[in-house]
Amino acid sequence: MSTSVVLVKILEFMFVAGWVGSAVVLVLTGIEDVGTLLDRKDENSH
Amino acid sequence: MSSTSNAPTGSNRVRIVVATSVMLTFISYWRAAAVILNDLGSSAFYACGIAEQAIGKSAPWFVLAVMLFAFAVRAVYVESCSMFVRGGVYRVVKEALGGTLAKISVSALMFDYILTGPVSAVSAGQYIAGLINDTIAIADAHGWVPAAVHHLFHGTPQVGVNTTAVLFAVAVTLYYWWENTKGIEESSEKALWVMQITTVMVVLLLGWSFFTLLKVGGHLPPFPTLANIHYSQESLGFWKHSSLPHTFAILGLIIGFGHSVLAMSGEESLAQVYRELAHPKLKNLKRTAIVIGIYSFLFTGLVSLLAVMLIPDDVRTKVYSDNLIAGLAMHMIGPEVLRLAFRAFVVVVGFLILSGAVNTAIVGSNGVLNRVSEDGVLADWFRRPHKRYGTTYRIVNLIVGLQLFTIIVSWGNIYTLGEAYAFGVVWSFVFKAISMLVLRYRYKGERLWKVPPNLHLFGIEIPIGLASVGMVLLSTAIVNLFTKSIATVSGLIFSAVFFAIFTFSEKVNRRKHAHAAAQMKEQFQLQLAESVERETVGIRPGNVLVPVRDYNTLNHLRWTLERTDTHEQDVVVMTARISQYGAAAYGLSSEQIFSDYEQTLFTRAVSVAESVGKKISLLVVPARDSWSAIAQTAHNLESSGVVTGLSSKMTTAEQAFALGSAWESIPEPKRQFVLQIVQPDDVVDTFRIGPHTPTMKNEDVVLLHRLWLNITREPGLENVHHHDILTEALTRFAHDYGARDREDIVKELRRHGVDGGPLPVRRIADQIHTVQPGPARSDRDDERRDDGPSSPKVGDSE
Numbered sequence: 001m002s003t004s005v006v007l008v009k010i011l012e013f014m015f016v017a018g019w020v021g022s023a024v025v026l027v028l029t030g031i032e033d034v035g036t037l038l039d040r041k042d043e044n045s046h
Numbered sequence: 047m048s049s050t051s052n053a054p055t056g057s058n059r060v061r062i063v064v065a066t067s068v069m070l071t072f073i074s075y076w077r078a079a080a081v082i083l084n085d086l087g088s089s090a091f092y093a094c095g096i097a098e099q100a101i102g103k104s105a106p107w108f109v110l111a112v113m114l115f116a117f118a119v120r121a122v123y124v125e126s127c128s129m130f131v132r133g134g135v136y137r138v139v140k141e142a143l144g145g146t147l148a149k150i151s152v153s154a155l156m157f158d159y160i161l162t163g164p165v166s167a168v169s170a171g172q173y174i175a176g177l178i179n180d181t182i183a184i185a186d187a188h189g190w191v192p193a194a195v196h197h198l199f200h201g202t203p204q205v206g207v208n209t210t211a212v213l214f215a216v217a218v219t220l221y222y223w224w225e226n227t228k229g230i231e232e233s234s235e236k237a238l239w240v241m242q243i244t245t246v247m248v249v250l251l252l253g254w255s256f257f258t259l260l261k262v263g264g265h266l267p268p269f270p271t272l273a274n275i276h277y278s279q280e281s282l283g284f285w286k287h288s289s290l291p292h293t294f295a296i297l298g299l300i301i302g303f304g305h306s307v308l309a310m311s312g313e314e315s316l317a318q319v320y321r322e323l324a325h326p327k328l329k330n331l332k333r334t335a336i337v338i339g340i341y342s343f344l345f346t347g348l349v350s351l352l353a354v355m356l357i358p359d360d361v362r363t364k365v366y367s368d369n370l371i372a373g374l375a376m377h378m379i380g381p382e383v384l385r386l387a388f389r390a391f392v393v394v395v396g397f398l399i400l401s402g403a404v405n406t407a408i409v410g411s412n413g414v415l416n417r418v419s420e421d422g423v424l425a426d427w428f429r430r431p432h433k434r435y436g437t438t439y440r441i442v443n444l445i446v447g448l449q450l451f452t453i454i455v456s457w458g459n460i461y462t463l464g465e466a467y468a469f470g471v472v473w474s475f476v477f478k479a480i481s482m483l484v485l486r487y488r489y490k491g492e493r494l495w496k497v498p499p500n501l502h503l504f505g506i507e508i509p510i511g512l513a514s515v516g517m518v519l520l521s522t523a524i525v526n527l528f529t530k531s532i533a534t535v536s537g538l539i540f541s542a543v544f545f546a547i548f549t550f551s552e553k554v555n556r557r558k559h560a561h562a563a564a565q566m567k568e569q570f571q572l573q574l575a576e577s578v579e580r581e582t583v584g585i586r587p588g589n590v591l592v593p594v595r596d597y598n599t600l601n602h603l604r605w606t607l608e609r610t611d612t613h614e615q616d617v618v619v620m621t622a623r624i625s626q627y628g629a630a631a632y633g634l635s636s637e638q639i640f641s642d643y644e645q646t647l648f649t650r651a652v653s654v655a656e657s658v659g660k661k662i663s664l665l666v667v668p669a670r671d672s673w674s675a676i677a678q679t680a681h682n683l684e685s686s687g688v689v690t691g692l693s694s695k696m697t698t699a700e701q702a703f704a705l706g707s708a709w710e711s712i713p714e715p716k717r718q719f720v721l722q723i724v725q726p727d728d729v730v731d732t733f734r735i736g737p738h739t740p741t742m743k744n745e746d747v748v749l750l751h752r753l754w755l756n757i758t759r760e761p762g763l764e765n766v767h768h769h770d771i772l773t774e775a776l777t778r779f780a781h782d783y784g785a786r787d788r789e790d791i792v793k794e795l796r797r798h799g800v801d802g803g804p805l806p807v808r809r810i811a812d813q814i815h816t817v818q819p820g821p822a823r824s825d826r827d828d829e830r831r832d833d834g835p836s837s838p839k840v841g842d843s844e
Contacts (some may be wrong), residue, residue, distance in 0.1 A: 004288075004290060008290055008294050011297070011300060011521045011524060011525060012294060012296040012297060012300070012521075014517040014521040015300050015303075015517070015518060015521040015522070016296060017514065018514045018515065018516070018517030018519075019115075019514075019518055020514070021510050021513065021514020021515070021517070022115060022118040022511075022515055024498075024499055024511065025117075025118045025497060025498060025499075025511040025514060025515065026114065026117055026118055028498040028499060029117065029118075029497075029498065030117075032332075032498075033332065036333060037333070037336060039329070
């Protein structure tokens with residue numbers, strides 16, 4: 001395997017693994033966001 | 047507490063209180079979201095068009111993926127803000143990776159900022175040129191273009207799209223250059239207004255598009271597989287002749303993602319507005335992040351998808367690739383005139399939001415360069431204020447010069463500009479994410495929130511979420527280096543040149559600054575204070591506050607000192623260190639707040655005090671705008687008077703109105719004070735700030751007295767006082783104003799305003815409209831006085 005192929009493989013791994021982790025971030029923060037939106041305490045929308 | 051006795055015992059140094067917290071008027075999360083969306087939302091106008099030119103029809107899926115991923119990037123910003131109130135790229139990178147990498151990240155950020163202006167201005171120009179051409183074409187199709195004109199242009203008259211875009215971009219950039227040279231007033235109100243109009247457009251656009259889709263049908267764009275990604279010649283850059291992009295499916299996805307990443311440009315603004323967010327800060331930051339996330343996903347993401355679904359391929363790629371939303375407006379169902387009118391509305395909104403982004407770019411770049419200049423890595427020469435307007439005009443000139451150069455070199459090629467822009471965007475995100483990862487282990491201070499999930503193994507925290515976001519960004523940025531040759535070359539050259547300038551300037555300045563620091567140590571003693579309090583400054587209530595800015599115009603300070611017995615009443619000389627939205631993320635240390643310029647300014651102020659033989663206290667406050675800083679400081683210090691010089695841009699009445707408006711935004715309880723504006727010829731205008739007993743004309747007093755005489759003759763009303771009559775009159779007036787006679791009253795007052803005095807009619811109407819106790823603009827003393835600073839006893843103005 002040439003160097004560029006190895007580099008591409010590493011980049012692909014980073015991208016896929018990163019997206020999987022980011023999807024978990026999206027789900028977890030999304031659940032928290034729903035709580036934040038429903039919590040009307042201290043809200044000041046002026 | 048004086049020019050000579052202000053220092054601790056045994057020292058001749060003057061004590062200067064340096065407040066480290068910016069005096070801000072806090073804003074709600076809706077306003078904060080509007081400020082960010084003015085930048086973030088502008089990319090909807092060009093992001094998908096650029097992506098489709100690079101990778102083909104599946105581009106909307108990548109734009110949607112970018113907008114989804116932006117939620118995760120936002121989480122990184124929320125974590126950084128929960129650690130540093132000023133959690134922008136520079137602060138975070140410097141904290142984590144040190145000064146050199148901070149300079150590199152700032153160079154990349156500068157590339158991002160410098161290009162935001164040209165890409166936004168050129169895009170707005172493309173939308174305008176497209177509208178002109180299509181309107182003429184429609185008029186020609188209806189036979190409304192005279193034959194002579196037709197002959198003259200050898201067909202349907204058309205303007206050159208790129209040329210028009212360039213001319214427009216140059217004009218807009220020059221306009222904002224002049225506004226920033228004068229010192230533009232940033233306003234979240236204006237941002238909110240622009241976003242309200244934009245929201246109307248987005249709702250109409252989405253509603254009408256979905257209706258069209260229901261009526262005429264449409265096909266989803268091809269899914270992003272390797273077979274469906276069609277690279278253009280330019281989209282592969284250094285990999286143009288390589289088989290790699292055609293062989294590896296996931297690499298294809300990264301390339302597509304990299305060409306769409308500019309859709310989330312503007313995220314950095316989240317860190318910049320954090321300081322201005324109202325309590326509870328972190329919760330409001332999260333709310334802001336949710337609002338901008340959903341809004342930009344719907345606007346940029348869905349509009350991109352709908353455009354590809356509704357506009358036929360040949361028309362979209364040939365005519366509307368640079369003004370996709372205009373194309374969408376023209377391909378709805380409905381009468382042509384209605385579609386054209388809606389397109390004109392799209393162009394107006396595009397003009398507002400994109401030209402606003404041009405200004406944001408100049409303000410942001412100015413903030414960054416000011417920040418590094420204060421850090422000693424850019425020659426002080428750049429920060430020298432404009433003689434008339436007091437702005438850092440040399441930095442503005444440099445930024446605008448670079449932007450004009452970019453516009454002319456690209457000659458309206460939005461694709462090239464967008465590709466280069468993405469370089470700065472993605473690399474500043476990469477620096478941010480990596481620094482945040484490093485800070486997970488190095489930073490031991492307060493951290494209110496962390497990007498989830500985080501695993502704990504053998505007592506070591508593994509930040510899976512943060513690392514994941516960082517990996518996506520880093521892999522995309524590295525692939526972009528190969529596929530965006532123009533961006534890579536221009537970005538690297540630009541960043542390298544800026545980095546070299548910073549490094550060279552830093553070395554040159556080091557010796558100079560060491561000398562200046564030694565001088566300052568001899569003359570001044572800095573005392574840091576988190577906030578401005580009377581006790582910290584060491585003064586008594588009822589003091590006089592003298593704001594100063596330009597060391598050449600300290601006449602009002604001399605005037606104050608000559609008329610004040612400083613044994614009885616303290617005089618505080620204050621200067622506000624202004625930082626705008628774009629600069630707010632770049633935290634200032636005490637040395638930056640009290641820089642070379644403030645040193646010169648206070649040296650002159652001390653000279654004036656010494657020449658008069660009076661004591662002064664010195665104070666520096668960081669602030670978002672000078673009027674809020676003055677009002678807030680006067681309030682905190684319990685000042686009875688503020689004495690200022692005449693502004694080069696405002697009349698005395700306008701200055702009083704501005705200060706009065708700032709006073710109104712201070713929360714209750716608050717105290718009133720007297721504002722005196724000393725003009726160069728020592729003529730003084732005096733205003734009372736806050737509600738107070740108005741100055742009554744003699745004829746009004748006579749009328750009141752006559753009424754009192756008549757009324758007290760009535761049986762049973764012998765004990766009525768003058769103030770009872772005033773109360774009754776005002777109650778009736780308020781009733782009439784609130785009911786049937788409002789128009790008549792307003793008309794009458796306007797007439798009175800024109801005939802009766804120097805006050806602008808509009809302001810009187812405004813004051814009545816709000817029915818709020820306003821600044822004392824209507825009570826300007828008719829007689830100009832020159833009897834020294836007013837010093838009513840504390841509380842007697844109530």
